[in-house]
Amino acid sequence: MTRSERYTCAITRDRDGRITAVEVAVDDLDGGHRVVRLEGERATHVAAFLQEVLRSAGLRGRQWTSPKPFALSPTLGAHAELLLRTVKPLRRIDRIVGVAEGVAGMSREEASYWHAQTRRRHGLKALRVLLDGGYRR
Template sequence: MTTGLDSTRAGTATEDTQASSFGSSVYGGRPTFAIARREGSNGGEVTLYELLPENQAAARRERLERRGYSLNVESFEEIFAETSAEEATRWDWESWTAVKIARIDGGRFRALSPLIQETIDGADLDATKVTTSGASDIFLPEAIGVRLALAFRGIKPLQRVDRMRALCRGIARMGDEECYYWHAKCRSPSSPNGEKALRTLLTDHL
């Protein structure tokens, strides 16, 4: 599996990678996504990050900036310095970054919570760490992170609750390969309308 998803084969998962296993063999099985829950002015808010080595994050940011886009890249330590998650000490995170995908709160968080719960529970992880009150972090395997990245990206501009829920239901029904395809399409600078196309596909019937 191509962890960076920058390959033209980004929509295809290798046969030996399971959604319930952390990361991929490329990174020694470490998680490649994380959700951080914090208490904000509107109550609980959750932010999804992709975890990347500094050189990969820098290369991706450079590609995006050439196309007029930006990428929010922070050091792993800045985001997870106080985390109690076991994964923070199981691997060496020096020279790793946390690339922000999206922050969700309020009604969008409530609409997204069932998908977060279902998706994370499917990986035998405890979703309540980020769906209930308090500050907490949960580290995610790649396939789970890719699926949730679609939801976090897709739901951000939506205003109607019925469209938010329809988007989440549609993503829940997707297979892993379809999620990888749309994830690559949504974040590619050469496909600027990827997120809009995903929202149209899953919510235009409403």
Template structure:
């Protein structure tokens, strides 16, 4: 699981919309006044959580775009692998490694 404030969600809006669509919902289901959470499929939720966890400390738009595009292009197995590393005991190091791997800096 991952939590994100409005700023992080805005930076990862494409990933949020992709997760909503992949879970069988329309993008119009996203609304600030929505009373209930949107149920995501496991795969879409893992991909979105990995995106939000990885871009959290980033501020440069080019790096954010590189990371979100890289995660979107990953296979399901690779996404689960990086998610497991990013939520494990050395999660900060794994997230940093993924940011470097995907953005090249």
């Protein structure tokens, strides 16, 4: 049996069913725990791209709409975590959407590569520059 990181995803909605927060939690191989959470507008703008990533991996709609956290495979979890981590510090909506679209459009192999690279210094910045040209319009 091989060990791998464990990923869970949770979608928080308001009473009207609108997404208010998206969260990916990871239990890594070293026993550490990390959480990436987007709230408010960022969560709203990233939700469609996250759903695209999850749907392409065969995740059913019931899991997406459930208020309970659901488990993700290591590859899918890494892709979802990469998506949230990449857009988290961004403020401008056009950059959030552009970067999220780029990450969502990545293949599983490309997302796994960039997930590993973002653990290195300036990895996230390099990915953002690649996806949106690094412009500060």
